[in-house]
Amino acid sequence: MKHFWTSMILLGISGQVLAQRAVKIDVRMFASNAGHWYGIKDDHNVIGPKKDQPKYKPTQLREIGDNILLFQKNNGGWAKNYDIMAILTPVQKDSINNDKSNLNTTFDNGTSYTHVTGLAQIYEATQDQKYADGAIKGINFILDAQYGNGGWPQYFPLQKGYSRHITFNDDAYVGIMNTLKDIRDDRTRYGFVNGALRDRVSKAYDKGLECILNSQINDFGEVTAWCQQHDEVTLQPDWARAYEMPSICNAESAGIVQLLMDIDQPSARVVNAVKNAVNWFNESKIEGIRVKTVQAAPDTSRYTVSRVDRVVVQDPAAPPIWARFYELQTHRPIFCNRDGKIVYSLAEVARERRSGYGWYTYNPQKVLDRYPAWAKKWNVTE
Known part of the structure; x- marks a missing residue:
């Protein structure tokens, strides 16, 4: 009996330690998107922020992960300038869900590659396969968007105008490359990436590096x-x-x-x-x-x-x-x-x-x- 209560006390202490060390998502990578959503009216946005829109805490991983999946488009990428930390209303959720076939997907303002990173962080903590599946769709979107010469446009599918250019602006290209490097090298957080996809990621990184040097x-x-x-x-x-x-x-x-x-x-x-x-x-x-x-x-x-x-x-x-x-x-x-x-x-x-x-x-x-x-x-x- 003594050992039983000792075990319960230790379990209680462990629970407190885990609570104090609660895993939280790094929200800084989504700051540009959130800042634009709240600060700049964009007629392309399907929804705008409500007054005093509530937010999830960085430790509410499943809720944030579900938001990221909700905002993910059918091609695996994301549109820019939304706050994935926002607690959305049912009407807002319906509007986003009904817009998934609108492929205004981009890397601008820290978009898409950060969402892949976020899903990987959440999968690592929860081991919920749906977040890994979403990340894999996002990785394939990044790979599909790459030009043959190794560069990336600002938007994919390609649009008219300057967004077709290879875009270093706002560190979009660097963000993509760092994400690919993490996927290639980090077999803990990205353990769900199989060998064939990891090989494609490695080749894409090498092509991206070649494009940088050539540019x-x-x-x-x-x-x-x-x-x-x-x-x-x-x-x-x-x-x-x-x-x-x-x-x-x-x-x-x-x-x-x-x-x-x-x-x-x-x-x-x-x-x-x-x-x-x-x-x-x-x-x-x-x-x-x-x-x-x-x-x-x-x-x-x-x-x-x-x-x-x-x-x-x-x-x-x-x-x-x-x-x-x-x-x-x-x-x-x-x-x-x-x-x-x-x-x-x-x-x-x-x-x-x-x-x-x-x-x-x-x-x-x-x-x-x-x-x-x-x-x-x-x-x-x-």
Whole structure:
């Protein structure tokens, strides 16, 4: 009897420990989607948020997993800009369920590849096969969307316009590649992926890497970095939205270089790509300025109401900063308005775009900070 009660006490303690260590989903990967759903009215969305829409807690794995499956389209992908943490009403659920054949599926704003990751996390904790099945459908969607040259479009099935371009914007490409790498390497969380599918994933990752290396911009003999988007056939930098011009884009390029630096036993091509990008980051850094956000009178446009402004101020003590875009050939920092007109200072950008878009970045500093240890590890010399 004594042993029985001892066992019950230990079980009780174990239960408390498990409760304290409750598994929860990493909701940060869905932040862009949720932020757009709540913050930007999109007529393409089937449902909009209700006032004070309640949310699931990150530990409510089955409820979140069921939401992810509900939002999954018939082709295995997902539409963007919904909050998978939202506790949906029956009417909202019906609307989403009835829209599954509308294949507006995308990788934009951290979509589809994050949903695969989320389902894998939930399957690992619950061992419920339906979440593994949903993840497998999502993996196949990613593989089906890949171009023959290894790149990925922003939307799949393909649509008209710039969304057909190979898209590095907002780290979509990097997110896909990191997901594929996890699937290839992580046999615990992705243990449900069979050998044949894992082999397809590995080949897709290798093709994706080849496309990255082939897309690095050689600007009249100087190898630099990457654009936000590249033509899906020629791999040359290309236009996306009217204010996202063909250019060398340091914000997204930093994420690409970080991905390359994560490769174990990098090839000579990978090493050279990293070295050239690091040289470019050093060449293109801007010193002695910072971008200051200031309160300003409300400015109403067709897109939003801006209550702040952004100005460039001189500051000798400021850390290095980089423009998001650099002009091809001249390598001057460039900016742009919604009319597609390129300008050469932030002050020339209309207020709505000046305050509503990230024209400067500190991302390359993460690469420069990491580079010495990486170079030493792989015996990289100048």
